[in-house]
Amino acid sequence: MVEINFGKQHSRPFALEKNRQLLAIRGCAGKPLTHALCCESADTALQGCELVLHIEDADVQVYKLPQHSDPSQRKALLRELPDVRFAGSVLMDPITQDPVLYTENVFLKFIDSLRATQCMAILEELGVMIKQQAPYASNAFFVHHPAVQGTDIFTLAAEWLKRDEIEYCHPELLRQGQRRAIHANQWHLKKTTVTYQVDIDASANVEAAHELAQGEGVVIAVIDDAFDIDHPEFAGEGKIVGAQNFDRRNAKQGPRPKNALERHGTAAAGVACANGKVGASGVAPRASLMPLKLTKPLGARAEADAFYWAADQGADIISCSWGPAEGHWADPADPRHSQVFPLAASTRLAIEYAATKGRNGKGCVIFFGAGNGNECADNDGYSSHPHVIAVGACNDQNRRSAYSDFGKVLWCCFPSGDQQHPDPKFKPATSTPQTRGIRTTDLSTRFVAQTLPAYTDSFSGTSSACPGAAGVAALVLGVNPGLDRLAVRQILADCCDKIGHADDGPLGQYDENGHSHYYGHGRLNAMRAVQRALALKATAG
Template sequence: MHILSATGKRVELEEVSTEVEPSIGGPVFRLAGSEQTSTRITRAARAFLDMGMPGAATLAMEAREAQTIAEAPPAVFRETGTGLLRVVYKEVVVRFKAGTSDKVRDRILKKMGLAVRSQNPLVPDQVVAYDRAGKRAGAGIVEVANACGELEEIVFATPNFVSEFRRTVVPTIIDEQWHLENRAKVAGQKKNEDVKAAGAWAKTLGKAKVVVAVLDDGIDVEHPNLKANIRKNPDPAQPLDLCGRDFFIPDNTNPEHFNPRPKLFQFPFDEMTGNDIHGTPCAGVIAAVGKAGGALGIAPKCRILAVKIFHADNLASDARVADAIRYAALHADILSCSWSGPTSPDIELAIQDAGVLGRNGLGSAVFCAAGNDFGAAVGFPASHPDAIAVGASTDQGMLAAYSNVGPELWVVAPSSGGIAGIFTTDVSLPGRGFNLGTVSAGGTDGRHTNRFGGTSSATPLAAGVAALVLSVKPGLTRQQLKDILAQTADRIGPDHNPVTGHSDKFGFGHVNAAKAVAAALAMP
């Protein structure tokens, strides 16, 4: 059994067996083989089915005559993908195409054995219809809805489901992900030296429409902890663009140009030299889904756009990197660049262009790693005035010794350099990645690593915080977004300018996701 989504996609349903028992107050519903019953509660001429499950929402359905429930009971389904219960009785929701005449609508409904019960006051082309004969219920209504949905005059038709809704629960943060919530579980760590994820998640886990592009050496788009959050078909004008691009390969007639996965590997496979193993951990810091106890990103409901610009440490074309930035700006809200290179006018202009091309003129924010050169000047392109330069702090609340410094530094975010590294996704191909398959490195399956870090990890973490901010306030310009991160950062270190609040070591301070989201929500 299935239903059709508004786009025509099949949503599979599994019917759940039910039993109906008579009672003085009306029929009692029971899921077959279950002690949990559904009792009939009458409220204002409506019948409700209370599924009797702890914490479950009350399920409602229309019933003109209570006694007919026993004769033609509602059908209970579980949606295969989610496991959520869905109950349907005798109604179908139908939306006609704009301009369809009343005569045509009546003819279609009559042919389907339906009649209008009510019209949607906000969408006049949409109605709730019921089975006129009163004989079809449950599975029969699913079938008639699918038949209606196939008609040219109808935008969509679906059973008038009453469904189980689950309120979003703030995810559990495992101790290894101290950068999200630092409980000082490891000796030497300083409690609460983290990005304040829990406070932000009380407001939002991110929105799927907010996309963060990771420009790097490729992303393992089939990784079980990333796959659900990979942006699909980012460029509708190019059917080959299924999940991002490889700009190291310039020819868009080459199928590999449309394959942003890691491609180059050489022994030793757990070192960056010669291996495409850097982009996948970056993506996990942003939007790993936390599946089966795995790593959780700071914005686990946002999406990742995979943009491959490097093949390991092979030399890369400035022009192609610049074009990758422009492409990413067209299809993502935020760009995360955990790399540095020589100054390039083309790349400079590409970052500037991102302010015009991105988000319909609001601008795509470009986050760049300050660099890991032990106190050297902020590298390029992080030094660009339109970029957001990100340095690294540790789990002890100190500047990471490797983090570059300078007046261009905007903020710092938690990373390695103290007691522990960053736990995140790793290339899932066997024997490839920072973790070749040991418990000490992140797990025997090799799909996660606890050895990521540097400003390479701090940058996507800050970018993910920005994704949470845009999830609650999508109309911000990229400059407003940049300002919010500065204004809500926690000042650390003794050498901040008393007027500007800026420090060459820490920028405007330590990124605070909870404060940033709250500040965005408070804006008019």
């Protein structure tokens, strides 16, 4: 077992255990692991093994060993290969049993009062190489100790954290993230009649808001898997700004998808700001899109880099429809429901930088999908970050979507699709969805066999709710750009519709502050939010 502390010296650490039935292999720098494993020795070592995970950027592969297999001989064979840097057991989360990988890089931040020369002197004393100086925090670095391999890096980081000059120090951990989706009617924007003449009146009142605002002059950064930036709904001068690919090994490809599986970002971006010229409108159709491709595991240093880039390149709003893996929404016994997911110090500091330094000090407004596990979002280090607005999903019946996460940190909800549970005893009780989900952009003809630009009617989850809320914030900032992030946050809360149902139980009830664990402050009402922003602007003169 190893312990990791993402906080300061006396913060509570969390533990990871070794799983000896999983085998991790890491290649040497500059030598592709797939080439290193193309030999007879590797074939012998991996006979009967199942590849369960490949982290491309770190060039790490994880294999599941056959039952009753002796891992020591397999490791010995692999360690003899010239281009294999590491072959050993895998760390795992003791609750979820999910593998957790590490890169042997360490995030290290000195206290702010230290001068740059003092930081460099200590780094030289520690015998480390600087991999990156983090731009989103003072005196912060990713470093590498060339003489330390394996889990010894955890011991070393813990020892360094005991020094008074060091504020944060932990190895770079990589975990598989999860997109917040649950796999033509834009009922989320206005009252709509859908298939079979069913009237849906459960929108965020967006169409009415478009009479006053459409997001002009606002930049929405969407951090996601990939983006079809050639889609007609993202066309036009100034629509795409600051695009970047944070998958370093594929940086030349830009933010575009590599294959048809990378379609999540295109759908999320469409909910936020699709032009609406052809087949689907975003909530803020005249806002600009900053597409930031990030498919790396959670905790990678590129994750922090993406937030810094967004703020530094002029994003007003940042939308993130992803987060930690979660329990199955319909299985109350899933152990992931109770898992606390801590946030790496590097990512936490980068979010704080964007929220306090972005927009020339007024702060970027940052949204995260609360999650689709029907579990407490308070345990999620991303959506529970105090500078983040956590967005839940509500359905076409004016109720919480059955899968949507809840808790004290939930700020608001936005219309999305729903799932029906077959057991009538399921709590909260679920109603039959009248719609397939949300209509938005999908990959166009270069990726799918269609003759028209592609759209989907079934985008769902808090993956859809999050960019929808981001779009409402863009409408607000479009009419009153002088607002800081806290003012925008409060406007969204004050202008929500109090939805819900009598059988939601205590978690669905609104307290004296107008907050509910199921709905946050309620379902966003775009028209009311824009009107409030205009009123504040008029009052300010």
